[in-house]
Amino acid sequence: MAESTAASLRAHMGVASCAGSTCHGRSVPSGTPVRQDEIARWQEDSSPAGAHSRAWRVVEGPRGREIARHLGLDAAGVQRECAGCHASPAAATGRGRLSDGVDCEACHGPAGGWLSTHYAVGASHRRNVAQGMTDLVNPATRASVCLDCHLSGDGRGQFIAHRIMAAGHPRISFELDLFSTLQMHHDEDADYVQRKGGRTNSMRMWAVGQAQAVTRSLELFSQPAKASNGIFPEFTFYDCHSCHRRIIDGEDAHVTAVPNPGRPIAQGMPPFNDENMIMLLAAARVVAPNLAGEFDARAKAFHRAMGVGRAETVTAAQALRQSAQALSTRMAGAEFGRERTFAIMDAIASDAISDRFTDYEGSVQSVMAIDTLLNGMVNSGMVSTGAASGLRVQINQAYAAVKEPNSYRPIAFRQALGGAIRSIRSLR
Template sequence: MPWAISALGCALLALALFCLFGLGGMTGETPAVAATSGSSASGVHVGVASCAGSTCHGRQEGDGRVVRQDELMRWQEPSSPTGAHSRAYAILSNPRSQAIAQRLGLGSAASAPACLGCHADPGTRGGRFQLNDGVGCEACHGGASNWLSNHYAVGATHAGNVANGLTDLTNATVRANNCLDCHFGSDRPGQFVDHRIMAAGHPRVSFELDLFSTLQQHWDEDADYVRRKGRTSNVKMWAVGQATALDRALSLYSTARLGQEGIFPEFYFFDCHTCHRRITDEADYRPTAVPNPGRPIPSGMPAFNDENMIMLAAAARAAAPSLAGKLESDSRAFHAALAVDRPSAIRAAAQLKSTAGALAATFSRASFGRAETFAIIDTVAGNAIAARYTDYEGSVQAVMAVDTLLNALVNAGQVGSGSAKTIRGDVNRAYAAVRDPNAYRPADFRASLGRAAGAIRALR
C-alpha cells in the first residue's frame, strides 16, 4: 500500500467522493449520441455475489497466494472513502438525496434512473445482480459474464481476460475514462451531471485519477502483480488522468443539447466561484475576483473550469515541452472564444481537445523518473503556473497534485517514507488552505502551496 495520505487530504477527498453519495445523474433525457466512456459495456453484470466466494474475493483476511482475496471486505469498508462505492446506492435513501430528488421532480432517488446511472452498476444486469450493492465490482472491471470463469482458470493471463471483456484498468486512459463516467459525467443515460442537479444540492464533483485510485486500492502491487500486469507509474496515472479529464469536459461541452441549457450555456462546465461571489451595494465594495493570466475573458463572464488545463500545463512543461506552448495557446484561444459565440467555442474546443489527446498519448509512452516528478512539483507551485490559482477548483487540483506526486516518489523508492513524513505538516497546511471553498484566499493558498513544494524540493 502507498504511504499514508494526509488526514486533511482524506477528508477533502472524502468530500469529493461524496458525488457518489448525492445524486449522480441527469435531470432530463439523454440525447442519442456516441458514448464518451472507455468502460466495457458488452458483458452482462452478474453481480457482486458472483465474486464473493471464500476461494475468490470474499475472505476475511488478505492471505491469498496470487491476489489478496479480501477485496470485498475492503470494498465494504464502512468508515472510510475505501468503501464509498459500496455505499453509493444506500445513500440515495438519506434525507439529503431525497430532498434533491424532490426538488428535481424525480420521485424517489432510490429508483430514479437519473440517480442509478452512477449509484449502481450501469449496463445489462443478470439474475444475481443486486441493486443495493451500489457501485460493485463490475462498474470498474466490466460486465463479467464473458470473463468470470476464465479469469481464475489455470493459465489465465491478464491479456486474455481483457480480450474476454475485462476492463483494462492498468491502462491509464481506460481507467480514467471509466472513472470519469461518474466522477465527471458521460453522455450515457443517468450519467450527465448538469447545473440544475448541482443547484438542487448535489455536492461539488472533483476528481484526480491517481489519488482517488489510491483511496480505492484493494490490491497489493507485489512481484506477482508486476509480473502479470506491470508496475504502476503513479505520475503517469496522474498526468494521463488530467489530460483525459480535460478531453471529457471538452467532448461533453461540445455535444449538442449537453453544452446548452435553454438560452444559457450549461453552467456545469464553468467554474462555480466566478459567479458565486459576494454581492453588495455598499459604496466601498471591491470586486473579489482576481485577474487570471490564463483566461483572456471579459470581466463578469463565467470562466470555463480550467483546473485540468492548469495541471496539464504543469505536466507538459516538465514532461512534454514540445507540446507545452501549443497547450498554452490553445487554452487561451478556447477561453477567448467563449466570449465570442458557441460555434467559435466549439471550434476552439476541438483544437484544445486534440492537444489534450496528444499529451495523453505522450504521457502514456513516457517514463516518469525522479527528475521529471520533482520538475512537475516545482512547476505546479512555480510562478508561471501559480498565478493561475485564482479560483478554488484549480487550487484543489494543485494540492492534490503535490500530495500524489510526493506519494509517487515514496512508492517508487525515490524518497524515503521517513523523510516524506517530516514535511507532512507543510502538505497539511496546503490542504487546510482549500478546506473551505467559501474561505478560499488565492494569495494565502499560493503561499501554503509554495511552502509545501519547497519542503518537497529540499528532499531532492
C-alpha cells in the first residue's frame, strides 16, 4: 500500500493536466497570480522560449535522422540514446509522450503529489516542494536539473559522449542564468516575490551555475564507466579546440597553441575542458577570496595529475569537487550587489583570468558571463536600460570574436573582451 501511494505521488500527469483555460492554457497572459499562457509560451515556435517543446521534433528532423544514421541507431536505439534529454524522463520510460518533448514535469517534477493542490487556497511554494515539486528557486537545484541535459547526467540517455558529437550533435555548453532566461515562462511580479521569497538574483544564479557545472563534470569524469571509451579516454571531457585545429606538416608549420597558466600540462597533451573552472575562479576571487587560492591550486593539481595516471587524477578531481561545492554553497548565500558584480566582470578581464582564454570554450563562457552579469544588474535596477544599451556595440564585438570556432584567435579575443570591459567600467 505504501509503495502504491509513493508511486502515485511520483506519477507523471502530462501536459494536458496543466492546459486548462483557468490554469496554464490561455492564449494570452491575462491571469493572476500566474500569466496562465505558460503552455503557449512553451510551444512558441518562433523563439528560444519554445525550444523545450520542440526537443523531440529535432530528433525526428533531418539533422536528428542523420545523427542516428551515423550512430547506426534503429528506432529503439534513438529512443534509448535521445529520449533522456529530448523528452520528459517519463517518456524515456514509456509513461509520457515523446512528442511533448521536454514537458512541464521534466523541469518542475512529477506532478502526482502536487497537481491537485498547488492552486488551492492557502497553497505555498514550500508546501508544493514538500509534496514533490522541484524547487527551481534554489539555484543549486535548478542547476542540477538543467545540467542533466545541457552538460550530461546519470539518467538513461543523458550522457553526451564524444561519439554523439562526432556524429553531428552540437557541442555542449552551459550557462545557468542565460539558459533560464531563454526558457522563463513566468513574470517576477509582486505576487511572485511574495510566494517565492524574492526575485531571482541573476548574478547569484550565474555563479552557482558555474560551480555546479564544475562539480557535475568532475563527478561524471570520476566514474570509471564514463571516463573511457574502449582503450581511449572519453573525449567529451576535454577541450574541443585543443584538438580541432589546423594541421600543417610542411616547412611553414608552427605551433598554434597558446600557453595557459591555469593548465600545468605538457605541450601536446589534451586538456580537460575547464571553461566553468575559469569563470568560477573569477567569481571566487571576488566573493570568496579565502577559498579562491585553494580552488585554483586544486584545479592546477587536477590538470597536472592528468599526465600521471588515472588514480591520481580521480583523487585530484575529488579534491577539486569539494572546493567547487564549497564555493557553490558560499555563492548561494552571498550578496551580489552592484559593486561586487562590477568587480567580478573586472576579474574576468584581469590578466590573472584572461590569460587563461587560450581556447574557444572558455572564451565563449566569458562573453556569456559579461552579458549575463550586465543584464542581471539592469533587471535589478542597478544599471539603467539606456546605459546598458549603449554598450551593446562593444559586447557584440566580443561575441563576434567567438562567433566561429575555426576563426577563433585568443589574442584578438582578449582585446575584444577588454574593450567591452573598459566600456562597462564607465558605468561605475
